Amino acid sequence: MKTLQKHAHDLKRFGFTPSKWRLRFSKDGAPVVLANSIPKSGTHLLESLLISHPLLYRKLIPTQHMGNLPGRKGGLGGVLDKAGPGVVIVAHLRHQAEWEELLRERRIAHLLMVRDPRDVAVSGVHYICKNKHHHLNRTFADLPDFRARLQLFLEGSRAKNVPSLEDRFSVYLPWLATPCLVVRFEDLVGSGGGGDDHVQRKTVARVFRHLNLDLSEEEVSRLATRTFSTASPTYRKGRIQQWRESFDDELKAMCHVRVGHVIEAFGYSSQVLDATGSARDPVT
Numbered sequence: 274m275k276t277l278q279k280h281a282h283d284l285k286r287f288g289f290t291p292s293k294w295r296l297r298f299s300k301d302g303a304p305v306v307l308a309n310s311i312p313k314s315g316t317h318l319l320e321s322l323l324i325s326h327p328l329l330y331r332k333l334i335p336t337q338h339m340g341n342l343p344g345r346k347g348g349l350g351g352v353l354d355k356a357g358p359g360v361v362i363v364a365h366l367r368h369q370a371e372w373e374e375l376l377r378e379r380r381i382a383h384l385l386m387v388r389d390p391r392d393v394a395v396s397g398v399h400y401i402c403k404n405k406h407h408h409l410n411r412t413f414a415d416l417p418d419f420r421a422r423l424q425l426f427l428e429g430s431r432a433k434n435v436p437s438l439e440d441r442f443s444v445y446l447p448w449l450a451t452p453c454l455v456v457r458f459e460d461l462v463g464s465g466g467g468g469d470d471h472v473q474r475k476t477v478a479r480v481f482r483h484l485n486l487d488l489s490e491e492e493v494s495r496l497a498t499r500t501f502s503t504a505s506p507t508y509r510k511g512r513i514q515q516w517r518e519s520f521d522d523e524l525k526a527m528c529h530v531r532v533g534h535v536i537e538a539f540g541y542s543s544q545v546l547d548a549t550g551s552a553r554d555p556v557t
Contacts, residue, residue, distance in 0.1 A: 286320075288330030288359070303328040303359035304484050307376065310386035311445050312365050313396040315458035319386045322461065322477060322500045323361050326486060330359060337364035353379055367444035373451050382484045385448050388458035389541050391516035391528055394438055398422045409435060423519060427528060438528075442535045449538065454483040457540065459513045463497060467512040473497050 308323060310316040316336065323329050334352070335341060342348055342364075349372055356362060366372065376383050388396075401407050402414055402422065412433050413422045429437025449455065456476065463473035477497045481488050488496070520528065528536070533543035 286324050286331050287333045302485075304382040304486070305353065305356045305358070305379070306361045306484060307366075307381050307383045308361050308363045308386070309366050309383060309448070309453070310364070311388065311393065311442060313393045313400060314386050314388035315461065316363060316365070316386060318458065318461055318500065319384065319456060320361065320363055322480065322496060325496045325499045326481065328359050328486065329361050331361045331363060332356060334362075337362060337366060339365075339367065342366070350375055353381065368447035368451075373447075377452070383448075383451070383453035384456055384480065384483070385445070385453045386456050386458065387445075387539050389514070389516065390438055390442055390532060390536050390539065391520065392458075392514065393441070394423060394426045394528075395515050395519050398426050409433075419519065420521065420524070423524060424527070427524065427531065437531075439532050439535055442532075442539065446535070446538055454480065455540075456480060461500065462513060463500070467514065470497070473500075 306323060306329065308316075308319050310319060320331060324331055332352075332355075337349070337352060342352070347354060349366070352362060353375070375381075398413065398419065401409050404410060412435065413425065416422050416425060425433070425435055427438045429435050429440060459468055460472050460476040462468040464470045474493050474497045477500070478488060478493045481493075529543045536543040
């Protein structure tokens with residue numbers, strides 16, 4: 274049963290259902306969407322929301338990133354050349370000036386999914402340790418405990434070829450000064466992931482306004498309900514503020530000192546004694 278459900282989901286996801294197949298021959302003004310994200314920030318959560326819209330489907334290519342994009346003919350431009358109305362391109366693309374200009378010239382609707390960097394650290398460590406084929410699996414597995422692994426993820430190590438948490442996020446910072454819409458995991462996850470359903474609905478409406486696909490309140494509620502799913506291949510817990518259970522006081526202080534400016538830049542509070550969670554501007 275689960276296999277059949279997965280096949281049905283993939284047919285819809287990649288636009289092979291009858292209702293979405295017609296989009297490949299349509300010129301009805303559906304946007305081309307770059308669903309960009311910082312790794313472990315909720316990539317599949319954003320994709321799930323987008324493909325729930327009847328006019329959008331994911332392009333049948335891997336998630337684009339620095340490791341595979343240059344090898345494609347024409348780079349990002351070549352990918353965009355083959356993207357028709359309604360196509361969603363999922364990516365982990367750090368900022369480059371030429372890409373910013375390309376997206377502006379092509380009028381590509383750009384979304385950037387972010388998450389509290391401390392939760393990214395927790396999720397990232399779990400992902401690396403679980404995935405035996407990951408190039409850093411042995412490096413992290415050889416450490417004595419989860420705390421030591423978290424510290425390595427935070428600090429990084431040139432000798433071990435591990436980027437720091439600051440390095441992982443700073444390459445995405447320039448996107449914040451572009452017309453992309455920043456979507457925070459915490460705002461999109463809803464009560465199913467420890468968030469707020471009202472904020473989730475407002476975020477869903479804001480995403481589709483950015484794509485010039487205005488929805489009724491009923492449609493917003495329906496898509497919001499469908500968005501959070503445990504079926505994602507990289508799903509673990511999908512909850513906000515998991516870092517509070519994993520960071521001791523020393524790690525909290527270290528993160529505040531070393532990465533506090535990056536945490537603040539993405540709209541979160543880096544205060545060590547913050548007891549109320551991520552401090553973000555309200556969704557408008």
